[in-house]
Amino acid sequence: MSINRRNFLNIFLGTGFLGWVGSILYPLISYLIPPKVSEAKIQSVKAGIAADFPSNSGKIIKFGRKPVILIKTNKNKFVALSATCTHLDCIVRYRADTNQILCACHNGLYDLKGRNISGPPPRPLTAFNVNILNEEIIISKPSEMS
Numbered sequence: 001m002s003i004n005r006r007n008f009l010n011i012f013l014g015t016g017f018l019g020w021v022g023s024i025l026y027p028l029i030s031y032l033i034p035p036k037v038s039e040a041k042i043q044s045v046k047a048g049i050a051a052d053f054p055s056n057s058g059k060i061i062k063f064g065r066k067p068v069i070l071i072k073t074n075k076n077k078f079v080a081l082s083a084t085c086t087h088l089d090c091i092v093r094y095r096a097d098t099n100q101i102l103c104a105c106h107n108g109l110y111d112l113k114g115r116n117i118s119g120p121p122p123r124p125l126t127a128f129n130v131n132i133l134n135e136e137i138i139i140s141k142p143s144e145m146s
């Protein structure tokens with residue numbers, strides 16, 4: 001079988017066209033269907049030195065990709081809770097004046113145990129474990145999340 005000039009050009013241009021279509025479709029499909037990347041299984045994070053943390057204050061700590069609010073109460077007890085509001089996922093903050101956790105998006109309120117006490121949040125915040133090892137604050141996942 002011989003390939004004449006017309007067939008050669010048809011094959012050449014057809015292959016080029018398919019390559020061009022593929023170069024457009026591949027990134028588009030990759031964008032629409034991202035690869036499944038699982039989050040690294042983080043069991044605990046170091047949150048700083050206990051003595052450096054002021055009493056009656058709160059701080060947002062990254063726990064993997066999720067925020068956790070670490071609170072040192074006015075009785076110098078540490079509490080760590082999920083910082084994602086259970087209503088519509090806003091980030092909560094500590095209110096030192098009332099010793100409560102506020103979600104400013106829709107005025108949701110939680111107590112220091114994470115219980116939803118007023119506003120629209122439907123569920124309590126998830127509590128994390130806090131341990132102090134050699135003055136270092138270690139936040140770890142509760143056993144039911146592991």
Ligand code: FES
Binds near residue numbers: 105106121
């Ligand atoms: S998102 Fe927190 S109260 Fe609505």
